[in-house]
Amino acid sequence: MTDGLLNYELRADHIAILTMNRPEKMNALNAGLAGALVDGLRRFDADQDAWVGILTGTGKAFCAGADLENMRVGSADGGDWVGAIDHLQPLFEAIEGERKPLIAAVNGFCMGGGLGLAHSCSLIVAIESAKFGMPEAAVGVPNFSYFDLWKTVGYRRALEMSLTADPYPASHMLDIGFLNQVVPDAQLMQAALALAARIAKNAPLATAGAEQGMKFTLHNPREAWPAAARQIWKKVLASDDLREGLAAFEQRRKPTWGNS
Incomplete structure (x- = not known):
C-alpha cells in the first residue's frame, strides 16, 4: 500500500490482515497513513476472496490517534486547525460504511482517534498490556471520534474517559464492554485469527x-x-x-x- 504505510495480506483461509506500519510515530494518523487505510479498506471490500479482516499495528501501538504534529502546525499563528485533520473524515467514513466483518487486534497503545478506529471495527481483541484512552483534554484539543462510543460502554463511562483523559488498562475496557477478548501479549494474532476463522466458516x-x-x-x-x-x-x-x-x-x- 501507500509507501509501505499499510501492509495487506490475504491468507488462504479467506482472512485478510491489514497492518498499520508507522511504528516510529506509534501509527499516528497523518494524511499518509489515513489515505493508506482508506485504500486498504477499499481493497478489502473489493477482494472477493477476503471474507473477514483483521486490522492491527506494528510496534508498541495499535494507533496513538491523530498526529499531534499535524495539529500543532495547522493551528500555529491562527491557521486552519480543522483543515489539519481533514484527512481523517474519509477514513472514518470508509470504516463506518457498509463492509465485511473487521476485527481490531490491539497490540499496544490505543488512544484518541486510534480508540475511535478500533471502536469502528466489528470486534476487538487486545493484549493484556494494551492501554486505552481519550487524551485530548490533556493537550487542549477536542475529540471528534467518539460520538457513539456511549452506545457500547454507557454514557457516563464514555464521558468519564473523555473528561479525565486517563489511560485505562485492557481489563477495564473488557469489563465495560469495549473489548471482546483480552489475551496474553504473545497470543494476540493467534486469538484474532481464531476469532476470524469462527466467522469465516459461515456464509x-x-x-x-x-x-x-x-x-x-x-x-x-x-x-x-x-x-x-x-x-x-x-x-x-x-x-x-x-x-x-x-x-x-x-x-x-x-x-x-x-x-x-
Whole structure:
C-alpha cells in the first residue's frame, strides 16, 4: 500500500490482515497513513476472496490517534486547525460504511482517534498490556471520534474517559464492554485469527449482511429498519450461498461457500 504505510495480506483461509506500519510515530494518523487505510479498506471490500479482516499495528501501538504534529502546525499563528485533520473524515467514513466483518487486534497503545478506529471495527481483541484512552483534554484539543462510543460502554463511562483523559488498562475496557477478548501479549494474532476463522466458516454474504444490519440499527430509528432489512438481505436471498446452505443443512454436510 501507500509507501509501505499499510501492509495487506490475504491468507488462504479467506482472512485478510491489514497492518498499520508507522511504528516510529506509534501509527499516528497523518494524511499518509489515513489515505493508506482508506485504500486498504477499499481493497478489502473489493477482494472477493477476503471474507473477514483483521486490522492491527506494528510496534508498541495499535494507533496513538491523530498526529499531534499535524495539529500543532495547522493551528500555529491562527491557521486552519480543522483543515489539519481533514484527512481523517474519509477514513472514518470508509470504516463506518457498509463492509465485511473487521476485527481490531490491539497490540499496544490505543488512544484518541486510534480508540475511535478500533471502536469502528466489528470486534476487538487486545493484549493484556494494551492501554486505552481519550487524551485530548490533556493537550487542549477536542475529540471528534467518539460520538457513539456511549452506545457500547454507557454514557457516563464514555464521558468519564473523555473528561479525565486517563489511560485505562485492557481489563477495564473488557469489563465495560469495549473489548471482546483480552489475551496474553504473545497470543494476540493467534486469538484474532481464531476469532476470524469462527466467522469465516459461515456464509460470507450472510455475515456481511449481519454486520450491516446491526450497524444500521445503531444509527437509524426503529421505523426505518424493515425497509433497510429488505435492501440489506436482498442480495443474500438471491444468492447461491443461501441455496448451498439450505442444501447442506438438509444433507447434513458442511456447506461450500462461494461468496455469490
